[in-house]
Amino acid sequence: MPKQETSADFFSKTWDFFASVRLTIVLLLTLAATSIIGTLIPQNEDPAAYFKAFGQFLYRLFNILGLYDMYHSWWFQMLLILLTTNIIVCSLDRISANRRILFVRHPSFRLNRFRNIKNKEEFVVDEDPEQLKASCQTFIARRFRHHAIETTDNGFAVFGEKGRWTRFGVYTVHLSVIILLIGGLVGSIFGFDGFVNIAEGESARVIHLRNTNKTISLDFVVRCDDFNVSFYETGAPKEYRSSLTILEQGREVLKKDIIVNDPLRYKGISLYQSSYGNLPSDEAILGFTSRKTGMVYRRKAVIGQPVVLPEKLGTFVLKEYRSSADFKGHNIGEAFIGTLTREAGSAVQIILPLRFPSFDKMRRGDVTIGVIEHLPRFYTGLQVNRDPGVGIVYTGFILMIVGCYVTFFMSHQQICVEVDKRGTTTRVTVAGTANKNKLAMQARVAKIAQRLGSQARRT
Amino acid sequence: MNSSNILSITTFVYGLAGFSYIFAWVFNKPVVSKVATWVAVIGLAGNTAGILMRWMESYQMGYGHAPFSNLYESLAFFSWTIVLLYLFIQFKYGNRIIGAFVTPLAFLALAYASLSPNISDRIQPLIPALKSNWLIAHVIACFVGYGAFAIAFGISCMYLFKQKKTNRQNSLLNYLPEAGILDELNHQLIMFGFLFLSVGIITGAVWANSAWGRYWGWDPKETWSLITWFIYAVVLHARMVRGWRGKPTAILSIGGFAAVLFTYFGVNLLPGLHSYGSF
Numbered sequence: 001m002p003k004q005e006t007s008a009d010f011f012s013k014t015w016d017f018f019a020s021v022r023l024t025i026v027l028l029l030t031l032a033a034t035s036i037i038g039t040l041i042p043q044n045e046d047p048a049a050y051f052k053a054f055g056q057f058l059y060r061l062f063n064i065l066g067l068y069d070m071y072h073s074w075w076f077q078m079l080l081i082l083l084t085t086n087i088i089v090c091s092l093d094r095i096s097a098n099r100r101i102l103f104v105r106h107p108s109f110r111l112n113r114f115r116n117i118k119n120k121e122e123f124v125v126d127e128d129p130e131q132l133k134a135s136c137q138t139f140i141a142r143r144f145r146h147h148a149i150e151t152t153d154n155g156f157a158v159f160g161e162k163g164r165w166t167r168f169g170v171y172t173v174h175l176s177v178i179i180l181l182i183g184g185l186v187g188s189i190f191g192f193d194g195f196v197n198i199a200e201g202e203s204a205r206v207i208h209l210r211n212t213n214k215t216i217s218l219d220f221v222v223r224c225d226d227f228n229v230s231f232y233e234t235g236a237p238k239e240y241r242s243s244l245t246i247l248e249q250g251r252e253v254l255k256k257d258i259i260v261n262d263p264l265r266y267k268g269i270s271l272y273q274s275s276y277g278n279l280p281s282d283e284a285i286l287g288f289t290s291r292k293t294g295m296v297y298r299r300k301a302v303i304g305q306p307v308v309l310p311e312k313l314g315t316f317v318l319k320e321y322r323s324s325a326d327f328k329g330h331n332i333g334e335a336f337i338g339t340l341t342r343e344a345g346s347a348v349q350i351i352l353p354l355r356f357p358s359f360d361k362m363r364r365g366d367v368t369i370g371v372i373e374h375l376p377r378f379y380t381g382l383q384v385n386r387d388p389g390v391g392i393v394y395t396g397f398i399l400m401i402v403g404c405y406v407t408f409f410m411s412h413q414q415i416c417v418e419v420d421k422r423g424t425t426t427r428v429t430v431a432g433t434a435n436k437n438k439l440a441m442q443a444r445v446a447k448i449a450q451r452l453g454s455q456a457r458r459t
Numbered sequence: 460m461n462s463s464n465i466l467s468i469t470t471f472v473y474g475l476a477g478f479s480y481i482f483a484w485v486f487n488k489p490v491v492s493k494v495a496t497w498v499a500v501i502g503l504a505g506n507t508a509g510i511l512m513r514w515m516e517s518y519q520m521g522y523g524h525a526p527f528s529n530l531y532e533s534l535a536f537f538s539w540t541i542v543l544l545y546l547f548i549q550f551k552y553g554n555r556i557i558g559a560f561v562t563p564l565a566f567l568a569l570a571y572a573s574l575s576p577n578i579s580d581r582i583q584p585l586i587p588a589l590k591s592n593w594l595i596a597h598v599i600a601c602f603v604g605y606g607a608f609a610i611a612f613g614i615s616c617m618y619l620f621k622q623k624k625t626n627r628q629n630s631l632l633n634y635l636p637e638a639g640i641l642d643e644l645n646h647q648l649i650m651f652g653f654l655f656l657s658v659g660i661i662t663g664a665v666w667a668n669s670a671w672g673r674y675w676g677w678d679p680k681e682t683w684s685l686i687t688w689f690i691y692a693v694v695l696h697a698r699m700v701r702g703w704r705g706k707p708t709a710i711l712s713i714g715g716f717a718a719v720l721f722t723y724f725g726v727n728l729l730p731g732l733h734s735y736g737s738f
Contacts, residue, residue, distance in 0.1 A: 021697075021701055022701070028689045029689070029690075031689055032686045032689035036682075036686065038677060038682060039682045039683060039726070043677065193673070232522075232584040234584065236583065237587060238584065240587055259587065259590075260587035261587070261588070263672065272670070273587075383671065384672075387672075387673075390668065393674055400661065401657060404653065405654060409650075439643060
């Protein structure tokens with residue numbers, strides 16, 4: 001049937017295409033080169049900013065190519081899929097080609113193979129081969145996982161082998177890459193990446209997702225009991241700390257202080273300290289100084305609540321807090337704005353800058369008002385995540401490290417010690433092979449020969 | 460005498476070591492290369508002392524953190540790993556000429572740290588994001604990797620020099636080690652560096668996950684470290700599977716080190732979370 005033949009042909013061609021290491025090299029270099037783009041163009045910014053930076057034509061071109069979120073663009077994902085396919089096909093291809101080497105329970109040894117090795121170590125002893133047999137065998141058995149002995153015309157040969165399993169190291173590394181990509185995929189399908197700002201003393205259930213306008217409602221409520229930021233003398237931030245409480249159906253189920261590098265985890269969701277900010281303050285301790293008597297009255301003022309002053313000085317109401325207030329065209333920074341209503345009924349607006357406590361003296365009124373203490377209010381910015389792929393990714397990490405170590409620094413080694421009678425003396429030949437790092441194997445062979453030699457001379 | 464003074468002096472010791480190695484190579488004076496080795500050992504001792512003292516000074520100042528927190532400290536550690544790895548290789552392979560190509564790199568790194576007006580040698584307190592046990596593991600792994608790649612770069616340069624055809628009998632190139640040995644060393648160092656780069660990226664990812672809630676965010680530093688990883692992965696595959704040897708490997712190794720340098724210095728010019736590394 002010709003049709004089947006073509007499909008088989010097509011399959012084998014595709015297989016060969018993906019089984020080529022040349023493809024791996026091309027893909028890796030392409031990934032390396034294209035990855036640079038996303039480091040030069042800041043990712044996931046506001047479209048307007050891109051438009052301004054690139055102009056209409058480039059903006060459109062880059063937009064079509066997905067360069068504003070390029071690591072999630074169709075073509076970058078396609079490169080990753082190609083690489084994954086390449087890794088899988090390549091590994092299967094090589095495992096199947098090497099299955100006779102990889103899957104062997106009891107290795108067999110061919111003496112001729114070792115006789116043909118160029119770099120051999122030789123020495124001569126007086127003992128008969130038979131006298132050396134037992135000690136040679138235990139020597140190899142102690143150092144190699146498998147060993148075998150073969151009788152030759154004038155003596156014997158002892159074989160040793162170990163580390164056949166290390167040939168799987170490279171496939172472990174390949175598997176780890178696949179596992180990492182699967183972990184990433186699981187995270188992006190079943191996880192989310194959001195944030196929420198919670199003012200001190202307040203609670204939140206709904207969080208915003210990043211890079212979209214969507215929101216998600218959590219199964220529990222997060223309350224921010226307190227937020228603190230501390231600084232070093234240099235002015236650099238020292239610690240951001242949020243005291244959080246998790247509530248379920250109104251009951252407190254978990255309390256924890258989180259700082260950067262120490263998140264709170266609850267029901268698969270993690271809350272990270274990510275930012276903070278100032279909120280309009282709604283209360284302050286004010287000092288009212290009477291000009292007539294010189295008395296200072298200390299009162300707590302809350303926005304919107306009138307404070308009746310003694311000595312019939314009037315009534316003061318705190319109206320609002322401004323993070324940056326203006327006075328005659330000058331920015332005077334953070335300030336409270338209030339109104340003072342005198343007994344007579346006339347009202348005057350009063351500015352109370354936090355930086356200049358005696359600012360109100362300038363007004364030369366019956367009473368001078370200043371902020372003694374102001375209680376700043378913060379909100380904490382929390383990163384709220386769920387990523388069920390993390391466990392998978394971490395498994396991949398461990399496999400990758402172990403796999404790399406095995407691949408680079410361990411090898412499958414075979415050794416042969418041949419002992420044969422030459423006239424009155426006995427010749428001992430040591431030869432070894434390894435699938436990797438042949439120089440190190442040569443050194444090992446020399447060392448074994450030297451040990452064997454000194455052992456033979458001692459007996 | 461504080462750590463910055465010691466490291467400044469170490470800079471000159473490394474400079475002297477590099478000069479002696481080059482002198483020994485150019486004028487074929489093995490005795491001088493022995494002296495160079497001792498100078499390098501003294502430099503390494505000074506470098507070690509400088510790093511340890513800085514660590515103690517940070518405790519005395521009340522900050523108490525490992526000296527891996529800014530560009531100055533990382534450069535001091537970078538030159539330390541280069542010289543340590545180099546001396547190890549020298550003792551293992553018994554070749555002193557490689558030093559002519561490697562110790563100048565350690566000198567340049569430390570000179571940049573000590574002399575550049577843009578780099579502050581003040582001990583600064585740790586910002587909250589850096590306060591993590593992963594800091595030490597991450598920095599050590601990355602810089603051991605970078606150090607190995609730096610030496611592989613020096614060896615690759617030697618290899619390319621060696622490949623130049625020359626008619627003169629007593630050419631400088633004759634004193635260089637055998638091309639085959641250089642090629643093998645290059646490969647060994649790339650494998651070693653690749654393992655540590657992988658560990659560095661992985662510890663960084665685990666750390667990022669505990670600090671920011673994501674193990675990978677494509678920030679420029681992360682992306683560039685991955686680009687570096689890709690390039691060295693190409694080197695390894697080209698050699699192990701396709702049997703590339705010599706020149707192409709040497710060129711790729713130099714390209715890989717260029718990516719290392721960009722990951723280390725260039726990324727600070729780009730926006731991202733790692734930009735604290737710039738001061």
